[in-house]
Amino acid sequence: MKEHKNILIIDDEQVVIDSVSKIAHLENYSFDSVMDAQSALAKINNEDFDLIVCDIMLPGMDGFQFLSELEANRIEIPVIMTTGFSTIENAVKSLYTGAIEFIPKPFSLDEMVSIIRRGMNYSSIIRLRKSDNNSLQPVPCPAKYYRLGYSSWMNKEFDGSVLIGATDFFIKTIEQIKKIELLDPNEVLLQASPAVKFFTEDGLIHQLYSVISGTIIAKNERLLKEPELLEKDPYFEGWIYRIIPTELDYEMKLLIPCSSDRT
Amino acid sequence: MKRVKKLFSKISLKLIWVVSVTAILIIGVYSYFNVKSQSDVLISEVKRHSNQLSESVKNATRNVMLLNARDLVQEIIDRIGKDPSINNVRILNKEGEIIYSAHKDDIGKMLDKRAESCYACHAENKALEKLPIKDRTRIFKPNPDSTRILGIINPIYNEKSCSEADCHAHSPKAKVLGVLDITISLAEVDEQIRQNEIREVLFAIIAITAIGFIIGLFVKRWVDHPVKELIKATDQVATGNLNYAIQDLSKDELGSLGKSFNHMIKKLDETSQQLYQSTKMASLGQLAAGVAHEINNPLTGVLTYSSFLLKRTKDNPQMQEDLNVIVRETIRSREIVKGLLDFARQSTPKKSLIDVNEIINRTDAIIKNQLKLNHISLIKIFDRTLPKITVDANQIQQVFLNLFVNAIDAIGNNGGSITVTTSQISLSPKGITQIKNAVCAKNHSLINTDHKIGGMSSLKIKIRSGTNEGFVHLNPIYGNHHHYFGISHDKNSTINLSCPICDISFIDKNSKCPKCGGPVYKIQIPNQGFIEGCASFKDDWQKWDLIDRAGERKFVQIEINDTGCGIPPENISKIFEPFFTTKGQHGTGLGLSVIWGIIDNHNGSISVQSEIEKGSTFSIRLPQGDTIRSI
Numbered sequence: 001m002k003e004h005k006n007i008l009i010i011d012d013e014q015v016v017i018d019s020v021s022k023i024a025h026l027e028n029y030s031f032d033s034v035m036d037a038q039s040a041l042a043k044i045n046n047e048d049f050d051l052i053v054c055d056i057m058l059p060g061m062d063g064f065q066f067l068s069e070l071e072a073n074r075i076e077i078p079v080i081m082t083t084g085f086s087t088i089e090n091a092v093k094s095l096y097t098g099a100i101e102f103i104p105k106p107f108s109l110d111e112m113v114s115i116i117r118r119g120m121n122y123s124s125i126i127r128l129r130k131s132d133n134n135s136l137q138p139v140p141c142p143a144k145y146y147r148l149g150y151s152s153w154m155n156k157e158f159d160g161s162v163l164i165g166a167t168d169f170f171i172k173t174i175e176q177i178k179k180i181e182l183l184d185p186n187e188v189l190l191q192a193s194p195a196v197k198f199f200t201e202d203g204l205i206h207q208l209y210s211v212i213s214g215t216i217i218a219k220n221e222r223l224l225k226e227p228e229l230l231e232k233d234p235y236f237e238g239w240i241y242r243i244i245p246t247e248l249d250y251e252m253k254l255l256i257p258c259s260s261d262r263t
Numbered sequence: 264m265k266r267v268k269k270l271f272s273k274i275s276l277k278l279i280w281v282v283s284v285t286a287i288l289i290i291g292v293y294s295y296f297n298v299k300s301q302s303d304v305l306i307s308e309v310k311r312h313s314n315q316l317s318e319s320v321k322n323a324t325r326n327v328m329l330l331n332a333r334d335l336v337q338e339i340i341d342r343i344g345k346d347p348s349i350n351n352v353r354i355l356n357k358e359g360e361i362i363y364s365a366h367k368d369d370i371g372k373m374l375d376k377r378a379e380s381c382y383a384c385h386a387e388n389k390a391l392e393k394l395p396i397k398d399r400t401r402i403f404k405p406n407p408d409s410t411r412i413l414g415i416i417n418p419i420y421n422e423k424s425c426s427e428a429d430c431h432a433h434s435p436k437a438k439v440l441g442v443l444d445i446t447i448s449l450a451e452v453d454e455q456i457r458q459n460e461i462r463e464v465l466f467a468i469i470a471i472t473a474i475g476f477i478i479g480l481f482v483k484r485w486v487d488h489p490v491k492e493l494i495k496a497t498d499q500v501a502t503g504n505l506n507y508a509i510q511d512l513s514k515d516e517l518g519s520l521g522k523s524f525n526h527m528i529k530k531l532d533e534t535s536q537q538l539y540q541s542t543k544m545a546s547l548g549q550l551a552a553g554v555a556h557e558i559n560n561p562l563t564g565v566l567t568y569s570s571f572l573l574k575r576t577k578d579n580p581q582m583q584e585d586l587n588v589i590v591r592e593t594i595r596s597r598e599i600v601k602g603l604l605d606f607a608r609q610s611t612p613k614k615s616l617i618d619v620n621e622i623i624n625r626t627d628a629i630i631k632n633q634l635k636l637n638h639i640s641l642i643k644i645f646d647r648t649l650p651k652i653t654v655d656a657n658q659i660q661q662v663f664l665n666l667f668v669n670a671i672d673a674i675g676n677n678g679g680s681i682t683v684t685t686s687q688i689s690l691s692p693k694g695i696t697q698i699k700n701a702v703c704a705k706n707h708s709l710i711n712t713d714h715k716i717g718g719m720s721s722l723k724i725k726i727r728s729g730t731n732e733g734f735v736h737l738n739p740i741y742g743n744h745h746h747y748f749g750i751s752h753d754k755n756s757t758i759n760l761s762c763p764i765c766d767i768s769f770i771d772k773n774s775k776c777p778k779c780g781g782p783v784y785k786i787q788i789p790n791q792g793f794i795e796g797c798a799s800f801k802d803d804w805q806k807w808d809l810i811d812r813a814g815e816r817k818f819v820q821i822e823i824n825d826t827g828c829g830i831p832p833e834n835i836s837k838i839f840e841p842f843f844t845t846k847g848q849h850g851t852g853l854g855l856s857v858i859w860g861i862i863d864n865h866n867g868s869i870s871v872q873s874e875i876e877k878g879s880t881f882s883i884r885l886p887q888g889d890t891i892r893s894i
Contacts, residue, residue, distance in 0.1 A: 015560060108566050
């Protein structure tokens with residue numbers, strides 16, 4: 001039996017390792033850390049982890065190569081990507097390559113706690129899937145939808161506008177939603193930038209990234225009164241924004257078609 | 264040898280050489296025929312004179328002959344023979360015996376009938392009885408080195424008075440009694456001909472030399488000099504001097520070559536400047552990205568540890584307060600670094616609905632101290648009913664900040680005022696709407712980024728006017744008619760406009776120009792209908808239904824007026840160009856060009872009016888609403 005720990009931290013900066021360790025410790029998670037991706041791979045062979053927090057810019061093998069390596073070796077540990085070079089491209093690429101979350105540096109304690117909680121929940125959902133307990137499995141998004149990472153979806157409407165929302169997967173990784181904070185129509189969304197804030201019962205704030213860039217033309221007012229709509233029907237009644245996309249064709253290439261989820 | 268070859272390979276020498284050879288040929292042939300005709304005229308004149316002389320001698324001796332006074336005949340002949348130009352005067356009888364001669368020794372001698380003086384009549388066996396006047400003369404040389412001699416034979420015919428004379432010397436049956444033969448030396452005539460020849464040759468040589476010299480002079484001036492200038496200019500450019508311009512351009516083809524050379528260098532200079540600019544920006548961006556990355560790691564430590572401490576010291580309000588400052592300021596640093604990254608990546612504007620007055624107030628807060636230090640008062644005349652417009656607040660604030668700082672610099676230390684006025688205006692779509700996309704029926708884009716009119720990409724269209732074919736660059740501003748014609752076009756000939764790629768015609772056969780009745784072009788503007796206009800360019804009729812129907816467009820206008828030093832008229836056109844600065848070492852020269860770029864990105868416009876020592880006014884217009892975004 002392999003030794004089991006909760007979190008593996010990969011970063012070439014000691015201060016970042018210390019910071020994440022501090023947060024993990026505060027949340028009562030066990031953790032370990034390495035300073036490059038090669039050692040991380042070696043460690044994963046010998047030990048078992050629930051979650052990995054990985055920097056993009058690493059000496060030798062970088063974060064993206066590390067993600068591909070995990071996929072090649074069929075290692076299903078969820079990865080949270082982080083980087084000081086916090087560009088939209090890096091965020092999108094991380095989510096496209098298989099990371100479950102992206103968090104730009106520097107992050108505050110609360111931001112990191114929220115993301116680690118979601119990551120741990122994600123990890124347990126995957127473990128449940130392995131044990132064939134299907135009752136709690138999230139509903140995958142409809143086949144013609146597209147998603148950014150695992151958390152947000154988009155669907156092209158007939159009138160050229162686009163509906164965006166949160167996946168059931170995302171909703172299942174957070175606690176009961178207490179309050180939702182939405183942006184107003186006419187505000188501009190950028191792909192992989194914060195679009196919605198969810199305040200949950202456990203006192204955390206979870207941010208949902210926008211799937212694509214565009215101008216908001218409508219928000220789902222119903223959600224403000226009945227946030228549970230998101231849990232009941234996340235893909236239809238539980239839509240969040242209706243937007244006019246600005247660079248749909250380009251940005252859709254960076255999204256994952258939901259049809260690929262049904263195997 | 265090489266040098267000679269090089270010398271002859273020069274275009275000027277080639278020209279001189281060709282012209283000289285042609286001149287030599289023409290003048291040579293002309294001189295030859297001229298000399299020849301002159302000598303012919305001279306000789307025939309001499310012949311005419313000789314004939315007259317011969318007739319005169321014959322008439323003079325006639326009576327004496329009839330009297331048979333032989334001494335007198337001899338005396339007349341002697342006298343005539345004394346003339347220096349006359350070589351000899353002889354009278355021969357029918358048998359060929361010399362009866363009278365100026366040379367006394369010859370008298371009594373017999374001449375062979377085949378002698379040159381007899382040949383004219385006795386060429387054939389039977390002697391001629393009549394000799395036409397033109398055959399009476401002959402030119403010969405007694406020996407090869409003597410001068411030419413003209414001989415003239417005058418036959419003396421038998422007359423009744425001769426046979427009936429007292430002497431009865433001649434029988435009445437004879438037809439020809441004898442021959443008067445005069446020979447005249449042609450030395451003088453020959454001398455004259457020779458002098459003519461010399462004159463002609465001399466003239467030819469002088470003419471050819473003069474032609475060569477004149478051609479050389481002008482070739483040097485019109486060809487050599489400009490070619491040398493061009494070579495000098497290319498050498499300068501090759502060594503990297505892109506500020507070189509050829510001066511003193513003539514109005515001929517070499518002049519226009521020089522002009523287009525200057526134009527090319529200017530373009531090259533601009534392109535290399537742009538390249539330099541983008542490389543500079545790229546390296547600046549890389550630097551910023553690197554710095555941002557490096558700073559974010561330590562900031563992560565500061566942020567997590569301080570927020571961690573904040574959690575742990577919930578019972579210590581004093582400490583909480585201090586820690587909150589650390590967290591707040593760290594988050595601010597994070598935003599600054601993010602801004603640096605955004606700058607490096609020239610991020611897309613984040614537009615939102617905002618009140619422009621509010622942005623001005625925010626900018627005012629930033630420069631308040633600076634205004635106070637310089638004793639400048641900021642007067643704000645706001646239109647309180649100004650509608651909110653969709654802009655990137657940060658970028659627009661940067662615009663105001665830059666313009667305010669410029670105004671403060673322009674006013675200097677002596678104090679003054681800056682007045683900001685906001686208002687709403689409506690403008691006709693003509694003259695302000697830019698065509699940013701246009702296609703032919705086969706969807707080929709007509710937008711040409713190489714040829715700009717007023718700084719904006721033009722519409723490149725193939726034009727056929729009569730037999731001329733070329734390209735016309737249409738002004739991209741709807742209603743503006745400053746087009747560029749690549750060919751000369753006749754407004755009255757039939758004109759065809761077509762796609763430069765597939766040649767598909769833009770002429771709309773179903774409509775006619777309402778102003779001149781001529782043909783109409785119709786070009787598709789994707790998602791924005793069609794633009795139509797007078798295809799013969801006789802008048803300025805143009806129609807863009809969709810835009811016209813939208814009616815007048817509303818703008819928010821912001822005017823920033825200062826009481827500063829003003830902008831010299833020669834600089835007005837340059838201030839929005841990158842790198843143009845009057846601040847010397849203090850300025851980057853990017854400010855106003857960046858402002859222009861931001862306003863352009865918002866589909867707005869910026870203009871400036873200025874008077875030296877009185878101040879400048881910058882007017883910014885930003886479109887209200889989203890009726891027409893980018894077309």
